[in-house]
Amino acid sequence: MLDLSAGTQMIILFFVLVLIRVPVAFSLALSAMAAMYIMGFGLDMVGDLIVSGIAKYSLLAIPFFILAGNIMGITGIAEKMINFFRTLVGGLPGGMGLVGTVVCLFWGAVSGSGPASVAAIGPLIIRGMVADGYSRAFAAGLVCTGAALSLIIPPSIGLVIYGILAGTSISDLFLAAILPGLMLGLLMLCALPFARLSATPPSASESASADAAFLRAVGEGSGLPYATRLLRAFREAFWGLLTPVVILGGIYGGLFTPTEAAIVATVFAMFVGFFIYRTLSPRALFACVAASAGSSAVVMLVVAFASLFGWVVVVDGLVGNYSDALLGISQSPWVIVLMMLVILLLAGMFMDAITIMFITLPIFMPVVQQLGLDPTWFGVALMTALSIGLITPPVGINLFVAANITGLPLGQIARGVIPFLIVSLIGLLIVAYVPAISLIAL
Amino acid sequence: TTLLSLSAHADTYRLTHNTSDATSWQKGAEKFNELLKQASDGDIGVRIFPNAVLSGGDQMKQAEMVGRGDIDFVITSAINVTPLIPEMAVFSLPYLFSNYAQVDNAIQGAPGDAVKEIARDNGIEILAWGENGFRELTNSVKPVSSPADLRGMKIRVAGPMYIDVFDALGANPQQIQWTETFSALQQGVVDGQENPVGSIIVPQRLYEVQKYLTEWHYSYDPIFIGVSEKRWNGWDAKTQALVAKAAQEAMAYQRDLARDQTRSGVETLKQHGMTVTTLDATQLEAFKQATSEVYDQWAARVGEDLVTQFEQAVKDTASQ
Amino acid sequence: MRSVWHHFEEVICGCVFLGMTLLGFINVVVRNLTNYSLASTQELIINGMVLLTVFGAAIAAKRGQHLAVTVLYDIAPARFKRVLVVVSTLLVLVTLVLCTLFTVTLLGHQYTSGVVSSALQVPQWYYTLIVPLGFVMLMIRQLELAIAELRRPGGVAC
Ligand code: NA
Numbered sequence: 001m002l003d004l005s006a007g008t009q010m011i012i013l014f015f016v017l018v019l020i021r022v023p024v025a026f027s028l029a030l031s032a033m034a035a036m037y038i039m040g041f042g043l044d045m046v047g048d049l050i051v052s053g054i055a056k057y058s059l060l061a062i063p064f065f066i067l068a069g070n071i072m073g074i075t076g077i078a079e080k081m082i083n084f085f086r087t088l089v090g091g092l093p094g095g096m097g098l099v100g101t102v103v104c105l106f107w108g109a110v111s112g113s114g115p116a117s118v119a120a121i122g123p124l125i126i127r128g129m130v131a132d133g134y135s136r137a138f139a140a141g142l143v144c145t146g147a148a149l150s151l152i153i154p155p156s157i158g159l160v161i162y163g164i165l166a167g168t169s170i171s172d173l174f175l176a177a178i179l180p181g182l183m184l185g186l187l188m189l190c191a192l193p194f195a196r197l198s199a200t201p202p203s204a205s206e207s208a209s210a211d212a213a214f215l216r217a218v219g220e221g222s223g224l225p226y227a228t229r230l231l232r233a234f235r236e237a238f239w240g241l242l243t244p245v246v247i248l249g250g251i252y253g254g255l256f257t258p259t260e261a262a263i264v265a266t267v268f269a270m271f272v273g274f275f276i277y278r279t280l281s282p283r284a285l286f287a288c289v290a291a292s293a294g295s296s297a298v299v300m301l302v303v304a305f306a307s308l309f310g311w312v313v314v315v316d317g318l319v320g321n322y323s324d325a326l327l328g329i330s331q332s333p334w335v336i337v338l339m340m341l342v343i344l345l346l347a348g349m350f351m352d353a354i355t356i357m358f359i360t361l362p363i364f365m366p367v368v369q370q371l372g373l374d375p376t377w378f379g380v381a382l383m384t385a386l387s388i389g390l391i392t393p394p395v396g397i398n399l400f401v402a403a404n405i406t407g408l409p410l411g412q413i414a415r416g417v418i419p420f421l422i423v424s425l426i427g428l429l430i431v432a433y434v435p436a437i438s439l440i441a442l
Numbered sequence: 443t444t445l446l447s448l449s450a451h452a453d454t455y456r457l458t459h460n461t462s463d464a465t466s467w468q469k470g471a472e473k474f475n476e477l478l479k480q481a482s483d484g485d486i487g488v489r490i491f492p493n494a495v496l497s498g499g500d501q502m503k504q505a506e507m508v509g510r511g512d513i514d515f516v517i518t519s520a521i522n523v524t525p526l527i528p529e530m531a532v533f534s535l536p537y538l539f540s541n542y543a544q545v546d547n548a549i550q551g552a553p554g555d556a557v558k559e560i561a562r563d564n565g566i567e568i569l570a571w572g573e574n575g576f577r578e579l580t581n582s583v584k585p586v587s588s589p590a591d592l593r594g595m596k597i598r599v600a601g602p603m604y605i606d607v608f609d610a611l612g613a614n615p616q617q618i619q620w621t622e623t624f625s626a627l628q629q630g631v632v633d634g635q636e637n638p639v640g641s642i643i644v645p646q647r648l649y650e651v652q653k654y655l656t657e658w659h660y661s662y663d664p665i666f667i668g669v670s671e672k673r674w675n676g677w678d679a680k681t682q683a684l685v686a687k688a689a690q691e692a693m694a695y696q697r698d699l700a701r702d703q704t705r706s707g708v709e710t711l712k713q714h715g716m717t718v719t720t721l722d723a724t725q726l727e728a729f730k731q732a733t734s735e736v737y738d739q740w741a742a743r744v745g746e747d748l749v750t751q752f753e754q755a756v757k758d759t760a761s762q
Numbered sequence: 763m764r765s766v767w768h769h770f771e772e773v774i775c776g777c778v779f780l781g782m783t784l785l786g787f788i789n790v791v792v793r794n795l796t797n798y799s800l801a802s803t804q805e806l807i808i809n810g811m812v813l814l815t816v817f818g819a820a821i822a823a824k825r826g827q828h829l830a831v832t833v834l835y836d837i838a839p840a841r842f843k844r845v846l847v848v849v850s851t852l853l854v855l856v857t858l859v860l861c862t863l864f865t866v867t868l869l870g871h872q873y874t875s876g877v878v879s880s881a882l883q884v885p886q887w888y889y890t891l892i893v894p895l896g897f898v899m900l901m902i903r904q905l906e907l908a909i910a911e912l913r914r915p916g917g918v919a920c
């Protein structure tokens with residue numbers, strides 16, 4: 001006879017609920033409450049746990065970075081940034097692939113959430129890449145992967161939550177993640193030559209019509225010299241390009257904390273939208289704010305209910321059991337790290353990054369501590385693995401958003417992502433086994 | 443809940459505290475468990491939950507949950523309980539105590555018992571007092587020996603009374619979550635902070651980001667072991683006596699440990715290059731004067747009777 | 763009237779979110795430029811976030827945005843899809859009813875014990891009240907979403 005602990009029963013129930021399409025947040029809550037009922041302890045605390053689960057100062061970064069990213073989307077900052085990079089290097093053969101990657105990296109320094117980035121810059125990059133001869137599926141694959149880097153390149157909602165759960169300095173995490181994020185972007189460029197292998201080329205008419213629209217936007221063929229066009233594009237994009245400088249400069253210049261940086265970024269985006277580009281109306285702003293409240297609540301509700309789930313994991317003693325099992329398999333830190341990364345990648349196929357952190361960190365952190373590994377570096381490696389989860393089927397939120405904006409079936413986008421997936425996995429191994437890349441910045 | 447049961451059916455109660463598992467609080471909790479088991483032949487023990495995990499990480503909520511009987515035991519500091527029991531602010535009134543002798547005389551005596559009485563009305567039986575310590579000031583700008591030195595300095599503080607204190611001293615108090623405090627000090631978002639040396643400043647490695655320490659003993663913070671009134675009343679007199687004795691011994695052990703850590707902690711800070719400023723009576727008096735209004739204001743909130751009891755105990759303590 | 767009901771959460775969340783932004787920004791400016799401290803106002807921003815979470819969740823429910831795994835649902839035949847919608851909605855409602863009851867209980871405890879907030883020292887139940895109200899709103903929106911889904915032939919929202 002199987003004698004399962006309440007915590008193990010909770011985990012099984014959670015997966016059953018998720019499978020029958022109960023939203024992740026509610027599956028966490030219901031399975032946790034069932035476990036509390038079985039344990040005969042904890043139901044009286046549900047109210048306290050829900051409230052204390054969300055009323056945490058550092059979590060403020062989540063709604064504010066989502067809001068900042070969305071406002072920048074509607075003010076046209078994103079479009080002007082793309083135009084600038086297109087003017088800069090877009091003339092090279094296949095140059096839009098490079099432009100798309102660079103824009104993703106830059107956008108990653110503004111936005112803290114992967115799916116929000118796909119929605120904000122995806123349509124423009126895909127349009128430009130198709131004009132340049134790439135297939136829509138491959139372009140979508142690039143955007144999904146590049147946007148996933150938003151989770152690694154600071155600011156990152158994922159790193160904020162990791163910092164809270166692991167008790168690690170969030171500014172250190174931000175600093176440590178910069179170089180790995182750039183390296184992963186560089187690796188993406190290595191996938192560009194394989195564009196033809198992974199997807200069908202676009203039709204001539206599709207390519208031509210996209211091209212004409214794009215050339216108009218960047219002033220190519222207007223007869224103006226390169227330097228003039230570049231300068232004009234730079235002037236247009238200047239405020240957008242300034243955003244990462246404001247955010248990171250403010251944090252490391254001692255003007256505000258990473259959490260406050262999210263608030264400052266929001267105000268900065270509003271300022272640019274209202275007074276510089278004059279593209280933002282009070283009405284549009286209000287609609288954007290309400291919609292952002294909805295998207296941040298999607299994350300925050302998971303956080304709230306995951307606090308019940310995490311509580312059961314701790315009280316039931318699951319943490320100790322699983323981490324002992326993990327440590328018992330091998331003595332080598334590198335083998336154990338590899339196993340943890342594989343678990344994260346597998347979990348990433350089905351769940352979103354934040355849920356995974358809430359479930360796995362109580363198990364992983366004691367192991368990391370016991371092995372004497374650096375929690376900052378581990379956070380970056382973990383976040384790299386979780387960002388890959390955004391682009392792996394069956395549940396890859398970035399793929400869903402890309403399917404939504406391109407109208408392509410999920411299967412085609414998944415195929416377009418394959419070359420990027422391979423280089424991302426190579427990147428993950430480098431981040432995991434060359435800690436210096438993360439730690440050199442500290 | 444009977445002492446006759448076999449040890450296989452031992453009663454394991456849950457104890458929550460809000461620091462990590464490497465602090466004197468945790469050591470005190472472990473001692474408590476050890477003593478309980480010893481005295482009860484293994485029939486009674488506690489399972490320790492550090493970092494306030496039982497209350498979802500919220501250190502303020504622990505006392506509330508113990509008061510309702512949802513958690514059995516708590517070790518927490520008086521500051522964390524003031525939202526529930528405002529009278530707990532009495533210990534930390536600025537410059538109420540100036541040395542350990544005064545602290546011990548007041549807290550281990552009748553004034554401490556008066557606070558226990560108040561806690562009882564809120565569902566918590568306080569079994570014994572331990573120590574978090576005197577809160578000292580650190581900063582990265584300059585040595586602080588007078589209120590004028592503090593002018594305009596951005597200081598991270600722990601609660602509403604401290605905001606008033608630092609406002610009165612002309613500083614710029616800020617509330618920043620503990621998780622962000624280290625990096626805020628590092629980047630210069632704030633210049634300084636105030637916390638006990640032994641239990642926070644040394645173990646949290648604040649010497650990496652702070653240059654100056656001022657030993658100004660401006661506010662005292664005790665901790666205590668409390669048990670939910672529900673649980674307490676369910677025990678017979680013999681069990682109650684056994685639990686109370688274990689708690690007192692455990693907290694005495696913790697208090698000694700905390701004082702040791704504070705003494706050696708100041709040396710550690712010097713070794714790491716911090717400049718330590720110790721204030722003489724005249725210098726202390728300047729701080730005391732500057733904060734006397736805040737003292738009166740918060741004493742009124744605590745209740746004059748209770749404050750008078752504490753002041754009397756301080757006066758009655760023979761000077762060292 | 764109908765339009766107000768449909769956009770109730772948007773109005774609340776929009777106003778609170780903008781208010782939080784303003785307050786947070788003023789706090790940064792005041793700290794860096796003046797010698798005043800608005801430190802205690804952080805409490806308002808944090809509890810604003812609690813409001814954003816529960817009422818924003820109602821916005822997300824209305825739009826079918828809550829993270830869910832649809833692998834099984836996608837391959838299920840139409841009739842089974844309807845069963846899944848009914849069952850999962852019922853389970854969501856059960857969860858929300860329980861959470862509402864538990865937070866109302868907490869509200870009662872806080873009202874009785876008179877516990878105050880740690881910074882502004884106002885009764886804690888003022889803030890807690892937000893949560894069950896939001897859960898009730900969320901329940902209504904989940905129910906509306908399920909009804910809309912069942913009416914739409916072969917419809918799927920994710
Ligand atoms: Na980012």
Ligand code: NA
Nearest residue numbers: 348349389395
């Ligand atoms: Na995935």
